[in-house]
Amino acid sequence: MTAQIELKNVEKYYGAYHALKNIDLSIAKGQFVALVGPSGCGKSTLLRSLAGLETITSGAIHIAGERVNDLPPRKRDVAMVFQSYALYPHMNVMDNLTYSMRLKRKPRAEIEAAAKEVAETIGLSHLLDRFPRELSGGQRQRVAMGRAIIRNPKAFLFDEPLSNLDASLRVHMRKEVRALHNRLGATSVYVTHDQIEAMTMADHVVVMRDGIIEQQGAPLDLYAHPANQFVAGFIGSPAMNFVDARISESGEAARLNLPGEPLIPLNGSYPPGRSVIVGLRPEHLSVVGPDAGLALKVSMVESVGSASYISCSATPELSFVVEGTTRLRSGDSVHLAIDPDHVHVFDAKTRLAIGVVN
């Protein structure tokens, strides 16, 4: 199967600033791909390069097999949903939805039928006469999506479309966008800085930092096998704990750089004596009785009812999660056991995962 969208060695400079570095990305037809990364890492730049709103400095972009490097946006047949929605303020919802069809001078009846169908799909049939300024944020968001859907494009590009919505609406729209994607059999590229959004919506997650792709793969693959410390810390919530350590003589345990230099078992064999960083997800630490595990002091307890997030004073701070509520209070001592199956080991210098644990 050929890719619907394919980027090869894409580079982008803004003057001297290197915004995209050697981007290789292949997106299959029907795939939902999320681009995540911290602010300023080049997500929007990559998306806008796909849309043709930015010209890339070198490399190649193919959409549905056609090289589009030199095509203007209007010839690329992709639709974009902007964070600001970018609705046309002087047109009502109907005219906003049908703008692209009216530009193409489609017959009136066809335009009206399409508008009706799309308005129903996005649940806006009763608002067709309203102007954007008369709509709520969520409704504007829907119009922006409708404007994309009506074009039946080769790909949908979303640039943080939900970030202006309140939390509960955002969770709701997440599902709706994904359902819409499935129903339309569309190919979508979705930019977000929220890793939960990326993990829950996408088939394929691309983690970016400083203009490079740090890692890409299925959401749970990234969670289980982060390729480096950055991805490990970025994916997963609450974030992974990192502790400096040294591999033991045997190569099958790590001596943590914590008071008392506790030794934790590793699953598999590592180069003895190597300086490493050990990554421990809060959900993979469990409380055990005294005389076992790591002895730590609780410094803070945050409970949300279904789970409690507990921080322990150590340098750096270690946190773990327990289900439901907890009796632990700040100042209590606690003993934590570590599941060797879920210990991540990164090289202290390169920060790359070594001998991925499994």
Add this chain to the structure above:
Amino acid sequence: MSRLLSSLRDGKGFDIVLVAVPLAFLLVFSGLPLIYNVVMSFQAVDMFSLGTFNRPWVGFKNYVDVFSLPATWPIMRNTVIFVVCSIAGQFVIGFALALFFARGFPGSSYIRGLFLASWVMPGLVVGAMWNWILAGDFGVLNYALRSLGIISENIFWASNPAWSLWAVIVANIWLGISFNMILLSVGLAAIPRDLYEAAALDGANGLQKFWTITLPMMRSTIGAVISLGLIFTLQQFDLFASITSGGPANSSNVAQYWAWEMSFRQYDFAKGATISVVMIAVVMIASVIYVRSTRHEVRG
């Protein structure tokens, strides 16, 4: 007394004072002269009754007299041509320049700033400058046209009845371009970039973006620019005074200059007032159109 003071400080009294000061100013310096002018247009005024307010009423006689003068209709026609062509020229060139500078090439904002030079110059200075440019025997315009082979002998722009009005129109367009351009630039800058990006993705080419995004989004700005242009153009006096003096034989005379001539050259104050009242009516209509166009603001 203290109640009055406290009401002045933070009650309704303060609001009233705030409104009253400018209102009083407007009344004294704009309202009264305006009313005086309107009253005068219904009276018989001569040099002897100029100093009194109590003059014989003549009803619409002045209006009838003005509109039966042989010079009236050619001058009205000139006024319409002057206004329409000046505004059209100023607007089209100003808009084109605004769009050009909105592309934001290196140095664009500095060069745009230079255009303000024409705006800060007094009309009389601009008139003198254009007098030289348009001069029949040594003017640079004739020189340029002759060098290009467009004309074979000098045209006396300001004293040739076929060209005199156009000489003033060209100068007035030059004078008004910067005003139009600056206002339209502000309007253009207020249109969000992402609308153009959305339109580009929706399949619009440059011309379609201009018709479907730029023009509708600029509606109120364009209304303001054109209405203000109408008012400024109807006020334009200096250029006539310095380039053609309305001549030759009224061929470049327009209502505002004529009103002045009537009052202060021929001392027929009643007719001068009458002409200006007619102009006030036109300006008021323009103002209403302007206010209505800004009321339909569509930004959001």
